[in-house]
Every structure is written in structure tokens, then in C-alpha cells.
Amino acid sequence: MKYGVCNWIFGDESLAETAARLAGFGYDGLELKGDLELYDPAQAKAILDDHGLAVLSLTPEDVDLPHPDAEVRAKAVDYYLRLLDFAAAVGAPMVGCHGAVRRIRPVTTYEQEYVNYVVGVQRIAARAQELSLRLAIEILNRYESHLLNTSEEAVRFVEEVGARSVGLLLDAYHMNIEEADLSSAIRAAGEYLVLFHAADSNRQAVGRGHTDFQSVMRALKDIEYDGAIIIECTASGPDPFTPVKGQGWREEVAGYVAESISMLRELEARV
Secondary structure: OEEEEEHHHHOOOOHHHHHHHHHHHOOOEEEEEOOOOOOOHHHHHHHHHHOOOEEEEEEOOOOOOOOOOHHHHHHHHHHHHHHHHHHHHHOOOEEEEOOOOOEOOOOOOHHHHHHHHHHHHHHHHHHHHHOOOEEEEEOOOOOOEOOOOOHHHHHHHHHHHOOOOEEEEEEHHHHHHHOOOHHHHHHHHHHHEEEEEEOOOOOOOOOOOOOOHHHHHHHHHHOOOOOEEEEOOOOOOOOOOOOOOOOOHHHHHHHHHHHHHHHHHHHHHHO
16 A cells, blocks of 8 residues: 655645655655646656655645536636646646535536536546546535535446546545445445545544544455555644644644554554
8 A cells, every 4th residue: 555645734844845754754655736836847756756755646726617607617627637737747647636625505506516527527537548647536525515525426426427537536534524434435436446535533643533444444455445545634723724723733743644654554454
């Protein structure tokens, strides 16, 4: 199993500093922020190569693929097409994909926006396939997104998209809110699961909440999951949409990241 970390959880820390941290903790790579103004692909790749790390995936910006306004949708599609080109340049095999985080209700109707989402992803998927990349549709909880909240809904969505380049990204934190049983949801995703995010039920380190990660790791093994596990925990405190929580937040996150890989490797060895 390969392990990585979403680098957005370290805020504005330089990529070199984050890379040094993760290499020291024994990580294989990271999920890089998909801010196309922030990184030069060649420079980012060189920094990570220097630390023996790979770009395992990309975190997208909050563009709005399902939006009823055609211009908004067109800008969102354009962003993802450029993000795919960036992924190819930096050597990332996987690009995350979701709607605008924090939009929790339709502007028009759920049905129309669902169709918009399918059509938008189909357009992006065609380019992903040309580049031999995968698009991972992330499933968020109801307090962050209104279209796809469960593994079952997401499987149906991916089947409607009907593209080999499209799979699912499940996140243990979001699943803790939406799924009756995390292991069953993972098994339901099956071969569609191409990326997995991990944080405990309180979005802290694996092992600090009530999520049964032993069962999660067993389910991943049962479906023969061979993708990466990406840690996406945040410091304790309010406002889930910023990593900056107050004095000492970055050190707290670093501690969570170190704890999480230790715990997951131990659990992996048991299954």
C-alpha cells in the first residue's frame, strides 16, 4: 500500500518543507493542491524527487461542474482540462474531482444538476483517457455537497458516466457521517475505488476517533485495492474549510500525520 498526505492541510508551508516532513515520517508521496498558479510542474517534481516522494494525486479547486449557469460550467470544465495537463506534467496518475464544496443545495433542481455533472465529467474523462490518467470522483458529506454523498450513489453516477478513466474517491471522514457501515460501502465501491482518503471520525489522526480502521483496511484488502491511502486530517477546532486553527496548529497536524501512517501500517500488517 502506498501512503500520502494532502499538502493543503499544512496551509502555506512551502512544498520543500512539507516534503521533508513527509519523507521523514516514511510517506511515499503526497496529494498536491491543484492551484495552477502556485506550482511550476517541473520545479514541484524536482522538489519531491529530491525527497524520494511522488505526486500520488491532485486536490482540485472548488469549481462548480453541476452549476445551471453554462458559463460557470464551462469555466469548471476548462479548469479540469488544465489540471489534467498539469497532472501529466508533474507525473500525477490521479486527479480528484468534485463539485463546489459548501454548495449544499441545488440552484435549480437536483435532477438537472445531476445531468450537468454527468455531462461535465464525461467531457473531462475523455481528456483523462487521452493522457492515460484517472479521474477520481470524491464523495463528500451532506454538509459539504448535495449531489453525491454515499458510495452507492457514486457507483451509480460512475456507471452513468460510462468512462474507463473515471473511478471513485472514498473518504473515511465523510463516510463516517453518511454510511451505515464503512466496510460495506468500500465493498460496494469495489473495482471503482481508485483513491482513498483517511482521517478519523473527528478528522484527527487515525486512531483518535471511533472509526474502525481495522475493518476498513480489511475491506480494502478484500476488494484488492491497490491505490494510495491519502491522509487528510486537520487540527482540532472550528471551521473545517481552513487548515489554520490557531497557535500550534501546524505542529498538531504534523503529529497527526506521523501517528496516522504508523497506525495504518500496523493495521495493514494484521490483515
